[in-house]
Amino acid sequence: MKKGILFVILLLSIVQIGLAQNEGIITSGTIIYERRTQMQKTIQEFVNLHPYMKDKSTEIMQMYNGKYKPFQVTDYVMDFDATKSYYAPAEKQPDTHQELDQMFGMPGQDNSVFTNYTDHKRLSTKSIFTTTLNISDSIEPIKWRIMDETRDIAGFECRRANGLIHDSVYVVAFYTPQIVPDMGPESFHGLPGMILGLSLPYLHSTWFATKVTPLTTTVTDSKMNKKGKTVSEKEFQSTIKQLANNMGGEDAGKYLIQFLNF
Template identity: 45%
Template sequence: MKKIVIIYTALFCSLFISITATAQTNFLDKVSIEFEKKVSYWGLIKDLNPEWFERSKDRSPKEVISYYNFTGDASRSIYKQTKEPVIPRGMWYESFAENSVVYNDYKAATVTASKPVFEQTFLLQDSIQKVTWKYTNDTRNIAGFECRKVVGFLNDTTGFYAFYTDEIMISGGPESITGLPGMILGLAVPGLHTTWFATKVELGTNKDITPPSKGKKTNRKAYTDTISKLIKDWGKEGARLLAAYLI
């Protein structure tokens, strides 16, 4: 009889602990997230031109870091740069796709993005772009959240890795990458030698979430065609720039 009581007591305690742990899980629906964007500049220029890399690496920063903020909820979000990269004095760095402002309307499945490209700024208005996802069983802790790793493909050409958490109930992410059942807190695009990782997640509000209005109005196809024409003779460098401006 004592054994039965002990067994039932152990089962009850185990069940109570499980329920308590579940109840303590925080599910956020309004957040403000700081993202650190890191460009491995040495890796980038070495990939594009190994000979030029050897001649210029001592005059170029090894990596370049900038910061962005994502603020939003399950219905809409805004993503924009908060701190430009600091380049050491005397060093040369060619920035690309640095100052985009991206507004997503998740209910309407639309995006409005202000995207500076060379000397011109475009205001892209279109549906949220589709990403082909392949889920994995790998996980990683990012900014205190357990995140699942997935592999993504954009336009069947640009491949990347993303890490999302379903503890944040927003189908958003850095730049224009969305579409997972939770918030993307980590993104890595090997072809661009660039990563975006959340460094801080706070409970946010839905204030000041308004779409950008600066730039020449366009849709995704016209925007892509325009950039493609500008860089048609740039070879590998052109392909990199097109991928960067479409992310």
């Protein structure tokens, strides 16, 4: 009898310890991400690839460097629950976003993405200059390698992972297991926890969470702009390839549309 009582007490203790350890786990809420794009390098690479601009590269960059700040900063909001996420630009944007948007509207900066991880489906709205499209496709797997490096992001201890998208584009992510859905900004996912930090060196862009708010919420696609034309991923790639060719230089166009391909 005493052994039975001791076993029950021990079992309850283990359960209480488990509950205490999971007390800080977040399963739904809102995350604010700050995206920073190093525009000097971005514009320099575009100009160097453009057949009609590269000869005037020095003059163009002198004009840019003397007038604009080096980074474009854009804020995004991501609502998430256990199985879905909705990511879109914040209503209020920093001054550097507005200033640079008037001069050089970057493709991809207005992306919004609704992802249903149960169905492995994604609906994205993406703009490139005057063209806006809705893209319906499946979630693509990302090859990740978890590293030992850690850092604090928005008050959460995050661990580094190196990844590859499209077989060759290098990406660095920092995720926290304290937020359990394996999601992240844009279309990034697949780590054992929420991605709070992200770097795409090829595009000179980073995303870092500045605020995490736990909330009991259910995410839907009701905020998505569905008025535009909906296309498949294959149709989208064909469209942006044509737009790239219309920019006056295939290599320059290809460089810009990389900002839409994640």
